[in-house]
Amino acid sequence: MEVNRSVGEVSESMQPLVDIAGVGLNIQLTTNHPFIEGDVFALDLASHPEPRFNRIDGAILTVSIGEYDRRIRIYLHDTGTKIPRNRLDNILKDFQNTTRRWRGLELAISSKIVNQLGGDIIVAITVGHGTTFSLEFGQV
Secondary structure: OOOHHHHHHHHHHHHHHHHOOEEEEEEEOOOOOEOOOOHHHHHHHHHOOOOOOOOOOOOOOEEEEEEOOOEEEEEEEEEOOOHHHHHHOOOOOOOOOOOOOOOHHHHHHHHHHHHHHHEEEEEEEOOOOOOEEEEEEEEE
16 A cells, blocks of 8 residues: 555545544655555554544644654644543553543554554653654555
8 A cells, every 4th residue: 555645545534523623634745655565444444443533623633654664654643632641551452541432442443453454553642742643564
């Protein structure tokens, strides 16, 4: 799957959700055209398994691509403050959630999909600056 094209398609499909939530969407594609194993449908599911954007006027979701040591990272960074740092170790596990409104399966499902594609999810929280989900895959 060509990463730039696929990330562009997935980002386009997210646009109505971010518009409703009052969130800005910033897409930064790479100048190269890297390929990874997988398909855009699985990437779409892994990137946003369920519409769960809260209304956060002025927040920004940045989707970008990086290449490191024959690995591709797709970054999803938001400027929200929804995920508490003390829940970071468990948010990719079944039935672990960050709010009471969700079942706690959404991120676990995303993690399983990325793992089935031969990748990993890395989560980083910077207090006051938001959360970054990195979906990392081997380049083909």
